[in-house]
Amino acid sequence: MEENHTFFDEEREELIEEWPIQNIAKFGRNLVGSEIRYYLEFQEYPNSLETGFASVYNVSGWDETDAKEAFSMKNIQYSYGGNGTIRTIKNCEFFPGIKVSKEQRECLGVKVCEFASKELDVGHTSVDFSIPHFKKMFEADVEFHKQATIWQAHEYQCGHINNGIKCTGKPKLGEFTQIISSISSKRKFIGCTNWKMGELDHRYMIIPDNVDLKLLETMFNEYSYHANGIDFERDESNVIDECFMVRPNSTRSDTCPFLHKTGNHIVKGIINKKAEPCPVKFYHIIPEDLKNCPFIVTISVGIHNHPPPLPRKTPYNIKNQLQKIIDNEHILDLTARKLLTGIL
Structure with a gap:
């Protein structure tokens, strides 16, 4: 032009x-x-x-x-x-x-957590991201992507089979060099602890760009994984009362990354489409x-x-x-x- x-x-x-x-x-x-x-x-x-x-x-x-x-x-x-x-x-x-x-x-x-804050029970005709509850929504979204990557890494089964026996390797962070238009950059990925050169179908996941890599690395190194996502001995202090998790309607995820308390139980909220x-x-x-x-x-x-x-x-x-x-x-x-x- x-x-x-x-x-x-x-x-x-x-x-x-x-x-x-x-x-x-x-x-x-x-x-x-x-x-x-x-x-x-x-x-x-x-x-x-x-x-x-x-x-x-x-x-x-x-x-x-x-x-x-x-x-x-x-x-x-x-x-x-x-x-x-x-x-x-x-x-x-x-x-x-x-x-x-x-x-x-x-x-x-959109979809919201079943424990959604009443601040999210609002309509709109225009968008102003300077409104305070948007900051809470962004923070919740960052947490979602961080937790979702950990869940997927552990729950995604490694596909490698050797002599009819499935691989039982654990997820680990790896790194490779990516070259685009002669420009090279380092990229992290999630691989398998049992991978060896020449073996196929081991766990391999690209990490989304919106995930904090340093924080993810810390979680891999310092946190233990629990199949239901809850460590009941440690997590009671992390329970939140009001949730600001908002997901697009097209998302397939249905689990909130935050912990909530219902009665005497600690649970993960379910992300549902709004009723109306x-x-x-x-x-x-x-x-x-x-x-x-x-x-x-x-x-x-x-x-x-x-x-x-x-x-x-x-x-x-x-x-x-x-x-x-x-x-x-x-x-x-x-x-x-x-x-x-x-x-x-």
């Missing part, structure tokens, strides 16, 4: 930033947005209103394929479902005379001719009846541009604008 596109002109940027908040826009017979805002960057947590909130993205200057990927609904942080039906609308009132495609999805909410389905619906509208109508719209209708899920997806354009940076070592004039919009 060239920097002389109107989209990147300073006066044009100022104009976009000063676009007023509009009221009432029709996107279909029964689809209305009572508030419309214009953006240059994708909103991972699009605002929502019971009467409809429209996030309109100006994609002037973008390659059409890249724009559709970067501003795709799959990049929102909410789990969503529905049949994914895409309809063609010949005359959308917001884009008069322009043929557009409309996709409808439903928010699937989230009423929010997402609508994604893309003009067929983005070159002459360079706007993509997400309309969110309803009020989320759950806390927001924590970030877990890296936006497409960020991943794409970071890869270009890795491939091109001579970018000396990189700015945040160039990273987000793809001018490298």
Whole structure:
């Protein structure tokens, strides 16, 4: 992309930033947005209103394929479902005379621990991560990934078989050198204590990037593992009363990493989907001719009846541009604008 596109002109940027908040826009017979805002960057947590909130993205200057990927609904942080039906609308009132495609999805909410804090019993129409209980949610998420890695390491059976006898080796931390685009880096993994050169199917697990390696190493060296995850002699002091564990609806894990007390028993909580389905619906509208109508719209209708899920997806354009940076070592004039919009 060239920097002389109107989209990147300073006066044009100022104009976009000063676009007023509009009221009432029709996107279909029964689809209305009572508030419309214009953006240059994708909103991972699009605002929502019971009467409809429209996030309109100006994609002037973008390659059409890249724009559709970067501003795709799959990049929102909410789990969503529905049949994914895409309809063609010949005359959308917001884009008069322009043929557009409309996709409808439903928010699937989140999963929370059965001992969830009452602070999590809230709905929202926008996301502000400066709110105190979000800090507790992030801390709980870090603990979850740390504990989950330990559980998986011990409960995942080593697959090596020698003369009909299964391997009984224990998990251990290992290290290998990874080379990407001529750049080498050290990576940790979880292997098997019985592994020998040339043997196949031993335990091998890559450690997720969001796990604190030093803390994980300490846990391997200093903590004993218990099959049910609880050391009743030591863990009573670690019991918490209010849990801030929030997981995306799509997660397969169903055990909370924190210990809770019910009566005289110490238990691990079960992570369940909230009983009431989230009423929010997402609508994604893309003009067929983005070159002459360079706007993509997400309309969110309803009020989320759950806390927001924590970030877990890296936006497409960020991943794409970071890869270009890795491939091109001579970018000396990189700015945040160039990273987000793809001018490298």
